[in-house]
Amino acid sequence: MIEEILIVGLATSALYLVIALGLVMVYSVGRVEDLSVGAYLMVAAYIYWFLAEGGPYLSLPKGAAIIITILIGSAISISVYRGFIRRLLDNPTAVFISTLIFSLIVENVLAGIFGEAPRSVHPLVYGSVTIGGITITLNIVIILAIAWAITIILITFISKSYIGRAIRAVSINPRGAMLVGIDPEKVRILTWGLCGALSAVAGISLATHTSISTGMWILPLILAFIIVMIGGLGSIGGAILSAHIIGFVGAFTMVMIDERLRGVFGLLLLLVILIFRRRGLFGRE
Amino acid sequence: MGGNKPVRETALKKIALRWIIAFAVMSLLPFFVPHGWLRVLIIANFLAIFAMSWDIMSGYTGYISFGHNFLLGISAYASVLLIHHFDVPLYLSMPIGVLIAAVGGVGFVLPTLRVRGPYFTLFTLGLFILFERIMITLGPITGGTRGLFGFPTVLKGAVPNFYLTLVLVFAVAFALWYLGQTDFGRVLNAIRLDEDVVENSGLDTTRFKLLSFLMSSIAAGIGAVFFIHYLGALCPRSVFAVFLLLNIIIASVIGGMGTIIGPFMGAYIITIILEGLRAVAPGPWRIATYAAIGLIIFILRPRGIFFEIQRLFRRRR
Amino acid sequence: MKFKDFSEGGGNRKDMAKVIETRGISKRFGGITAVNSLDFHVEEKEIVGLIGPNGAGKTTVFNLIMGVLRQDSGDIIFNGTNINNYPTHKRVKIGIARTYQIPKPLKEWTIFENIRISMIPDGIKSIRRIGGREEDIRRIAKETGLTEYLEKYPDELPIGALRRLELARALANDPKLILIDEAFAGMTKEEIDVISELLKKKRKEGMSFIIIDHNLEALANIVDRVIVIHLGRKLAEGKLQEIIKKEDVKKAYLGE
Numbered sequence: 001m002i003e004e005i006l007i008v009g010l011a012t013s014a015l016y017l018v019i020a021l022g023l024v025m026v027y028s029v030g031r032v033e034d035l036s037v038g039a040y041l042m043v044a045a046y047i048y049w050f051l052a053e054g055g056p057y058l059s060l061p062k063g064a065a066i067i068i069t070i071l072i073g074s075a076i077s078i079s080v081y082r083g084f085i086r087r088l089l090d091n092p093t094a095v096f097i098s099t100l101i102f103s104l105i106v107e108n109v110l111a112g113i114f115g116e117a118p119r120s121v122h123p124l125v126y127g128s129v130t131i132g133g134i135t136i137t138l139n140i141v142i143i144l145a146i147a148w149a150i151t152i153i154l155i156t157f158i159s160k161s162y163i164g165r166a167i168r169a170v171s172i173n174p175r176g177a178m179l180v181g182i183d184p185e186k187v188r189i190l191t192w193g194l195c196g197a198l199s200a201v202a203g204i205s206l207a208t209h210t211s212i213s214t215g216m217w218i219l220p221l222i223l224a225f226i227i228v229m230i231g232g233l234g235s236i237g238g239a240i241l242s243a244h245i246i247g248f249v250g251a252f253t254m255v256m257i258d259e260r261l262r263g264v265f266g267l268l269l270l271l272v273i274l275i276f277r278r279r280g281l282f283g284r285e
Numbered sequence: 286m287g288g289n290k291p292v293r294e295t296a297l298k299k300i301a302l303r304w305i306i307a308f309a310v311m312s313l314l315p316f317f318v319p320h321g322w323l324r325v326l327i328i329a330n331f332l333a334i335f336a337m338s339w340d341i342m343s344g345y346t347g348y349i350s351f352g353h354n355f356l357l358g359i360s361a362y363a364s365v366l367l368i369h370h371f372d373v374p375l376y377l378s379m380p381i382g383v384l385i386a387a388v389g390g391v392g393f394v395l396p397t398l399r400v401r402g403p404y405f406t407l408f409t410l411g412l413f414i415l416f417e418r419i420m421i422t423l424g425p426i427t428g429g430t431r432g433l434f435g436f437p438t439v440l441k442g443a444v445p446n447f448y449l450t451l452v453l454v455f456a457v458a459f460a461l462w463y464l465g466q467t468d469f470g471r472v473l474n475a476i477r478l479d480e481d482v483v484e485n486s487g488l489d490t491t492r493f494k495l496l497s498f499l500m501s502s503i504a505a506g507i508g509a510v511f512f513i514h515y516l517g518a519l520c521p522r523s524v525f526a527v528f529l530l531l532n533i534i535i536a537s538v539i540g541g542m543g544t545i546i547g548p549f550m551g552a553y554i555i556t557i558i559l560e561g562l563r564a565v566a567p568g569p570w571r572i573a574t575y576a577a578i579g580l581i582i583f584i585l586r587p588r589g590i591f592f593e594i595q596r597l598f599r600r601r602r
Numbered sequence: 603m604k605f606k607d608f609s610e611g612g613g614n615r616k617d618m619a620k621v622i623e624t625r626g627i628s629k630r631f632g633g634i635t636a637v638n639s640l641d642f643h644v645e646e647k648e649i650v651g652l653i654g655p656n657g658a659g660k661t662t663v664f665n666l667i668m669g670v671l672r673q674d675s676g677d678i679i680f681n682g683t684n685i686n687n688y689p690t691h692k693r694v695k696i697g698i699a700r701t702y703q704i705p706k707p708l709k710e711w712t713i714f715e716n717i718r719i720s721m722i723p724d725g726i727k728s729i730r731r732i733g734g735r736e737e738d739i740r741r742i743a744k745e746t747g748l749t750e751y752l753e754k755y756p757d758e759l760p761i762g763a764l765r766r767l768e769l770a771r772a773l774a775n776d777p778k779l780i781l782i783d784e785a786f787a788g789m790t791k792e793e794i795d796v797i798s799e800l801l802k803k804k805r806k807e808g809m810s811f812i813i814i815d816h817n818l819e820a821l822a823n824i825v826d827r828v829i830v831i832h833l834g835r836k837l838a839e840g841k842l843q844e845i846i847k848k849e850d851v852k853k854a855y856l857g858e
């Protein structure tokens with residue numbers, strides 16, 4: 001029981017962290033919250049399933065399916081940014097509302113193409129391993145590893161690379177960045193693309209871990225947002241910690257109490273934390 | 286936008302006349318439209334009440350709530366559960382439902398008043414999802430996902446129900462519109478523009494927000510209890526659906542946030558779009574097309590249709 | 603106990619003359635101390651200049667007096683009453699008003715309405731009554747030279763006029779003390795003279811002012827006294843002409 005909580009907690013925390021990191025980056029360069037991340041995630045999950053297991057027509061190798069899915073995920077998020085978020089950057093409220101409506105469109109388009117019934121997806125890898133008497137599926141181990149690899153690469157990328165520094169420059173002061181020759185618009189496009197790719201990875205992982213359905217965008221979206229809120233907008237360290245709080249609370253609820261209450265305690269936690277600290281645990285005044 | 290200055294006495298009479306004409310025209314509808322359409326209009330009226338009640342809070346103050354279903358849900362569940370478990374008569378359970386919405390709305394929102402922007406919106410969305418889950422989990426009491434049915438309705442038949450909802454929607458619309466025209470509405474509008482300036486003008490913004498929440502909760506509660514006792518069946522999907530939340534928001538934004546009349550018109554417009562699409566696009570495609578239309582209108586005309594109509598009239602003069 | 607009440611209750615004549623007094627107020631942001639145990643006071647009908655280099659903590663002092671920020675320690679006394687626990691709107695109601703360094707007009711409202719907002723009754727009363735009398739608004743507009751703009755929107759106004767709108771909105775609150783953040787920045791010589799005359803007139807009517815400004819020449823014409831702060835501490839206090847001769851002030855101010 002405890003082992004299950006531990007491994008499910010670690011894996012879901014890492015997955016939500018990946019989504020949350022996308023949100024944090026998008027917020028830092030655009031000062032808006034993109035509620036479409038759940039939609040990016042869901043589209044990616046369906047595309048991966050279609051490419052890898054789409055019946056007689058398509059059954060690409062998993063590696064190829066993953067790469068194509070990530071590219072399409074980036075393309076979608078960039079199109080959403082170029083399509084309308086860019087026009088609404090000075091109005092965060094409008095971004096909130098429009099991206100929520102966009103998510104509804106995506107949900108129904110997918111339901112129109114693939115039907116509303118949930119579909120199961122094969123795991124990335126079969127089999128299980130036993131470590132110290134605990135048996136866990138290999139799939140979840142792989143997910144955990146991928147999520148952490150991405151997180152570490154991303155943090156290094158942001159702190160070390162030129163593009164990473166450009167992203168930070170734009171997040172601190174877009175005008176100043178412009179003065180030193182960085183085009184904030186290019187940086188935003190790149191960041192949105194990165195956010196789409198991160199969501200795509202999370203979508204593929206979620207799909208292979210459980211199943212896909214047209215309602216699967218809501219819970220990851222809310223949980224990723226809770227993580228960002230509790231962590232304080234724009235703080236990566238805070239996001240890592242709060243992802244684990246939320247992940248473990250969720251895993252505990254699922255295993256010990258009731259599968260359907262997954263997310264409820266995370267929400268309660270958010271409510272309590274926001275009551276006492278209105279900028280989250282690590283947000284600044 | 287209701288003009289730049291508050292409406293003075295003389296203008297008020299002229300506007301009151303417009304309201305009466307609008308009401309009279311709409312009350313003639315049952316003589317011209319088929320009964321099938323009346324049921325559609327009844328739903329449009331409910332949607333209009335929900336959208337306007339959302340507007341007096343979120344549209345005016347800019348505190349965007351994604352948790353309006355929470356208010357609808359607690360009042361609907363309160364009334365139905367009282368009837369189902371305690372045999373409370375309808376005429377008592379409905380006002381109690383509204384009261385619960387008011388108390389619950391203000392009580393839960395009280396701590397969130399300190400929270401601004403995205404934090405507030407997420408908080409309200411959290412509240413809504415939280416309650417949906419709880420209602421589903423409390424199966425033995427609430428009927429779980431299947432819900433409860435077989436409780437009394439207020440009236441029977443399309444025509445009486447149409448008139449009932451018409452009176453309701455006009456009462457709510459007029460009351461909220463009037464509030465929006467007073468200095469109270471002006472202050473809510475100012476809170477959206479710059480909350481610090483309002484506070485710096487010696488106005489207690491917390492109290493204004495609280496009052497607007499209270500009014501929003503009461504209007505939403507009234508809509509919800511009549512809605513649920515029109516349907517005669519209650520399940521989580523009838524009040525807690527994300528689709529309903531989106532309808533409320535799309536109606537408000539394409540009609541024009543912070544105008545009350547805009548969301549009223551918006552509710553009718555989206556109902557017509559949704560019904561019109563029924564023949565063209567089946568199932569999920571219908572909703573996808575409708576949401577896409579809503580999104581395009583919102584992106585191109587963010588201030589809404591009512592604002593554009595006003596501008597058109599002003600230019601002509 | 604009675605004895606103590608007498609001494610702290612404001613019965614003392616010297617106390618009565620003080621409109622506002624801060625007693626050792628401090629405010630820290632993270633590791634930075636923006637205001638460091640600052641003591642100062644303003645007397646009735648007095649115009650005090652608050653000067654110091656950028657980042658000295660001047661605006662933070664205003665935010666503390668207005669209750670936008672709460673001090674970590676120390677007391678703020680207004681007219682003999684401790685207002686530490688008063689929210690901003692209550693401080694405004696009892697007679698403190700402020701202007702913003704960067705003008706913050708309500709962009710969708712006309713100038714008339716922008717002035718009127720300070721006269722709207724608070725809470726539920728705002729439903730029944732339309733706040734403000736037109737003649738009062740016109741008088742304030744005339745005093746601040748905004749009459750020609752009354753029906754215009756803020757984005758149609760030059761920056762100097764927007765600064766005067768800030769002052770007009772503060773005056774519309776009918777305060778006893780006004781905190782002016784950047785009184786003259788972006789104003790022409792004529793505008794500065796008009797505002798200086800207005801402030802002197804208002805002082806005669808019983809108002810007090812604290813003014814932040816970098817234009818020492820303009821300040822010299824109207825202030826009775828200046829307080830120099832540097833790194834959150836009070837560096838010097840007294841007549842402007844004498845103060846600016848002091849070595850440490852020069853050093854802090856001019857970075858010599």
